[in-house]
Amino acid sequence: MTSPVPASLSPAQAAARLPEFTVIDVRAPGEYAAGHVPGALNIPLDRLSDAVPALKSASARGALLIVCASGVRSTRACDILSAADIEAATLTGGTSAWESEGHGLEHPEGGRATWPMERQVRLAAGSLVVAGLLAGVRYPAARWLAAGVGSGLVFSAVTDTCGMAAALSKLPHNRAPRSAAGLDATLDALQA
Helix, strand or coil, X not given: CCCCCCCEECHHHHHHCHXXXXXXXXXXXXXXXXXXXXXXXXXXXXXXXXXXXXXXXXXXXCEEEEECCCCHHHHHHHHHHHHCCXXXXXXXXXXXXXXXXXXXXXXXXXXXXXXXXXXXXXXXXXXXXXXXXXXXXXXXXXXXXXXXXXXXXHHHHHHCCCHHHHHHCCCHHHXXXXXXXXXXXXXXXXXX
């Protein structure tokens, strides 16, 4: 008999019980390709609502463990699933904590790795701030670009959301290539 699943699990707790879980990685496909918890299926957070019926079916057969890079997106995903009456646990600290505690990551064959989303956001936000400040030397109104990005970062921290990450996740390098291993195949596997 398996013990109940708490709302969050440390990497050590999750590793000890990994066979009990259907692991869902809610990062962008490019991040997933860079390495994921062994056996994890990729359902990007922005496509989670499409997957609710399949996840409901999978959760009826066993516990769900939701994973992202740091735990922020997986916590958001658990909130979305909870609203749909689907119980799921999140991996505290995400794949970063998983790997730092010495647990291996699985790398799909032919997968192309991209930077983690947090790093992409830092690059984009930093670049826009610097561009706004540099352009502001010649065109003072351009400093509003830096102010807008800074305000967006504050809003992101306060609301625990990130519009820039949502926009960056739509870029081609963060999207999975069209193949048989796409979201439809993942959803079919969850309902089987």
